[in-house]
Amino acid sequence: VSDEAASGRGTTLKALARELGVSHTTVSNAFNRPDQLSPALRERILDAARRHGVTGPDPAALWLRLGRTGQLGVLFTDRLPYAFADPAAVQVLQGIATVAEHEATALVLVPGSPTVDRGTHAVATAAADGLIIYSIPPDDPLATAAFARRVPTVVIDQPRQPGLPFVGIDDHHAARALTEHVLELGHRRLGILALRFTPHSPGGDASPSRQQSITEPLTASRLAGCREACAAAGAAWEEVAVYECRESSTSQGRDAAAALLAHTPAPTALVAFSDVLALGALDAAHTAGIDVPYQLSIVGFDDVPSGATARPALTTLRQPHLEKGKRAAEQLFSLLRGQTAAPSALLPTELVIRRSTAPPAR
Amino acid sequence: VSDEAASGRGTTLKALARELGVSHTTVSNAFNRPDQLSPALRERILDAARRHGVTGPDPAALWLRLGRTGQLGVLFTDRLPYAFADPAAVQVLQGIATVAEHEATALVLVPGSPTVDRGTHAVATAAADGLIIYSIPPDDPLATAAFARRVPTVVIDQPRQPGLPFVGIDDHHAARALTEHVLELGHRRLGILALRFTPHSPGGDASPSRQQSITEPLTASRLAGCREACAAAGAAWEEVAVYECRESSTSQGRDAAAALLAHTPAPTALVAFSDVLALGALDAAHTAGIDVPYQLSIVGFDDVPSGATARPALTTLRQPHLEKGKRAAEQLFSLLRGQTAAPSALLPTELVIRRSTAPPAR
DNA sequence: CTGAAAGCGCTTACAG
DNA sequence: CTGAAAGCGCTTACAG
Numbered sequence: 001v002s003d004e005a006a007s008g009r010g011t012t013l014k015a016l017a018r019e020l021g022v023s024h025t026t027v028s029n030a031f032n033r034p035d036q037l038s039p040a041l042r043e044r045i046l047d048a049a050r051r052h053g054v055t056g057p058d059p060a061a062l063w064l065r066l067g068r069t070g071q072l073g074v075l076f077t078d079r080l081p082y083a084f085a086d087p088a089a090v091q092v093l094q095g096i097a098t099v100a101e102h103e104a105t106a107l108v109l110v111p112g113s114p115t116v117d118r119g120t121h122a123v124a125t126a127a128a129d130g131l132i133i134y135s136i137p138p139d140d141p142l143a144t145a146a147f148a149r150r151v152p153t154v155v156i157d158q159p160r161q162p163g164l165p166f167v168g169i170d171d172h173h174a175a176r177a178l179t180e181h182v183l184e185l186g187h188r189r190l191g192i193l194a195l196r197f198t199p200h201s202p203g204g205d206a207s208p209s210r211q212q213s214i215t216e217p218l219t220a221s222r223l224a225g226c227r228e229a230c231a232a233a234g235a236a237w238e239e240v241a242v243y244e245c246r247e248s249s250t251s252q253g254r255d256a257a258a259a260l261l262a263h264t265p266a267p268t269a270l271v272a273f274s275d276v277l278a279l280g281a282l283d284a285a286h287t288a289g290i291d292v293p294y295q296l297s298i299v300g301f302d303d304v305p306s307g308a309t310a311r312p313a314l315t316t317l318r319q320p321h322l323e324k325g326k327r328a329a330e331q332l333f334s335l336l337r338g339q340t341a342a343p344s345a346l347l348p349t350e351l352v353i354r355r356s357t358a359p360p361a362r
Numbered sequence: 363v364s365d366e367a368a369s370g371r372g373t374t375l376k377a378l379a380r381e382l383g384v385s386h387t388t389v390s391n392a393f394n395r396p397d398q399l400s401p402a403l404r405e406r407i408l409d410a411a412r413r414h415g416v417t418g419p420d421p422a423a424l425w426l427r428l429g430r431t432g433q434l435g436v437l438f439t440d441r442l443p444y445a446f447a448d449p450a451a452v453q454v455l456q457g458i459a460t461v462a463e464h465e466a467t468a469l470v471l472v473p474g475s476p477t478v479d480r481g482t483h484a485v486a487t488a489a490a491d492g493l494i495i496y497s498i499p500p501d502d503p504l505a506t507a508a509f510a511r512r513v514p515t516v517v518i519d520q521p522r523q524p525g526l527p528f529v530g531i532d533d534h535h536a537a538r539a540l541t542e543h544v545l546e547l548g549h550r551r552l553g554i555l556a557l558r559f560t561p562h563s564p565g566g567d568a569s570p571s572r573q574q575s576i577t578e579p580l581t582a583s584r585l586a587g588c589r590e591a592c593a594a595a596g597a598a599w600e601e602v603a604v605y606e607c608r609e610s611s612t613s614q615g616r617d618a619a620a621a622l623l624a625h626t627p628a629p630t631a632l633v634a635f636s637d638v639l640a641l642g643a644l645d646a647a648h649t650a651g652i653d654v655p656y657q658l659s660i661v662g663f664d665d666v667p668s669g670a671t672a673r674p675a676l677t678t679l680r681q682p683h684l685e686k687g688k689r690a691a692e693q694l695f696s697l698l699r700g701q702t703a704a705p706s707a708l709l710p711t712e713l714v715i716r717r718s719t720a721p722p723a724r
Numbered sequence: 725c726t727g728a729a730a731g732c733g734c735t736t737a738c739a740g
Numbered sequence: 741c742t743g744a745a746a747g748c749g750c751t752t753a754c755a756g
């Protein structure tokens with residue numbers, strides 16, 4: 001019974017059975033159905049198992065036999081490493097992890113793919129009984145491969161899929177409320193730090209014509225919300241400068257703010273689609289010697305902790321990230337238990353006014 | 363060929379073979395050994411597969427048959443959800459994810475356990491070819507269960523295991539350097555916001571006698587470094603107030619600072635074992651109307667982004683978190699490829715002096 | 725180029 | 741209370 005090293009696998013239950021002179025089944029029962037054998041024999045078997053470092057049946061065999069792995073798959077954006085750069089996204093994952101810990105369930109984080117094929121493979125192959133999909137472009141091969149699995153699935157934010165429960169917020173409404181706040185302060189020349197328009201668009205200053213080509217639903221909804229607020233306030237949308245940020249990072253926020261501020265006339269208020277982006281803009285303003293909020297107002301979106309402690313503290317639109325993750329995980333677990341799917345959840349958002357906004361100068 | 367819904371599994375290669383009137387093997391070859399059959403037949407098979415939503419062989423069967431899953435297990439602290447609250451820890455995970463994405467490999471995040479049994483089970487059962495262990499107490503059942511797997515394993519920070527490669531920093535030396543900075547400014551009354559002493563200790567003010575019972579190697583090393591610096595500078599260790607924080611969060615930092623500042627005489631400098639803790643202390647000082655750095659110096663440990671943008675910007679000890687994760691993942695991949703283990707890596711650290719430290723008042 | 729056979733490690737009726 | 745048998749879905753020599 002010492003083929004462990006060679007096989008890369010531990011001692012098998014069968015080997016244990018042979019050693020003890022009992023049947024394969026009996027060893028299995030010792031682990032799974034204690035009532036099927038005498039306590040004495042069971043102890044003898046468990047003892048031998050311990051001696052051989054066997055903690056239980058082989059997980060690969062279990063999966064094949066039982067058809068479940070006890071693990072949840074998580075598609076955490078199409079660019080796994082980038083997602084960790086935004087605390088808002090991390091909170092979503094933390095929410096998922098909170099539920100997973102409680103259920104003693106492991107989480108399989110599936111990376112998207114530089115190359116299409118291998119990415120498809122990783123999702124198709126992920127050892128998971130169900131999937132949580134967070135912020136994936138609707139036409140991404142990752143999403144396609146995920147849906148092809150046909151396992152219980154819950155979607156957070158994007159992509160909404162007919163028939164699948166999702167958890168999210170009303171992005172349109174939220175962006176409108178945020179923009180209204182800025183407009184009500186009297187600003188008319190706005191700059192928007194938007195998120196990406198399509199999975200592979202180049203980023204940068206976005207002419208109105210480029211705004212036609214947006215395929216990312218989240219960006220489209222928010223931009224539409226901004227536009228609606230402007231229309232209601234009688235502010236000309238053509239004069240709103242939009243900059244596309246490819247990812248939510250402070251460095252993109254800095255670049256975007258610098259570009260936006262170089263417009264003539266310069267915007268008096270910047271609306272960022274994430275706090276991380278807004279924090280980058282804040283930094284750019286500091287560097288340029290621009291006083292926030294008296295020379296420039298900046299608003300974010302998300303309400304991450306560092307926005308609250310920034311100087312000036314960031315006005316933002318709060319959304320419940322932790323709750324998003326928790327809800328999605330809970331829904332997935334009830335799906336897995338065969339309960340009928342909970343209805344999709346639209347979570348509440350809230351405008352949080354702090355110190356980074358003020359009426360325009362002059 | 364429509365048992366999909368029932369079985370929870372997709373169409374099998376066998377079913378495909380039956381439908382096409384070819385052998386099981388031939389279908390397998392279509393996926394794995396294109397040279398074993400005619401291109402025309404291969405296309406016919408792949409076509410049928412597509413029609414049935416079959417993206418490849420069943421992953422469970424593959425794992426059992428081939429003995430590998432193509433996934434990496436990650437034990438990300440013993441309390442998975444808490445780890446996401448510290449940006450430093452998240453950066454480690456980001457480093458791991460960067461390499462994983464590049465290798466198109468999924469990551470299995472295994473939660474620790476409220477209850478021992480189930481936690482043990484989750485590690486024992488994780489669908490992983492190798493393990494990365496990050497910041498787990500040496501005697502945690504999670505660690506024990508992980509080592510029992512006997513798969514290629516790399517440890518980050520803790521617990522160092524004879525025979526296993528690890529990636530980390532010299533905590534003793536780093537803490538000493540940090541403390542020396544404070545001492546050189548002239549401070550003699552220090553307060554230390556330490557990390558937990560043992561997995562289940564209560565936290566709070568830590569008398570010298572309680573300091574004897576530390577089992578967490580990281581806390582022990584750092585405290586020893588502080589102590590050594592004090593001894594070298596002739597500062598009495600008995601007068602250094604130590605507070606044990608159970609986890610690295612701003613709220614623990616606030617509580618710790620409040621408790622430490624209530625000592626008589628109050629410390630003139632606070633040394634925190636993480637930036638997140640230091641940021642909490644900074645907040646507590648603000649709230650109490652204490653001016654940092656002129657009435658109180660605060661130093662952190664880690665160098666997370668929000669420490670640099672805090673007001674005042676945090677003096678800290680930088681450690682390369684991203685690099686820790688990357689190195690560990692790279693070492694694990696070379697282990698998995700059968701290369702000899704790279705030697706353990708001790709990564710460099712650096713004292714970063716910013717605005718949160720100054721000579722003591724008076 | 726194709727197909728029948730063995731076996732990866734296990735669980736679950738089922739017969740004793 | 742115990743054990744022999746079937747089968748989960750696949751790959752890999754091997755014989756044709």
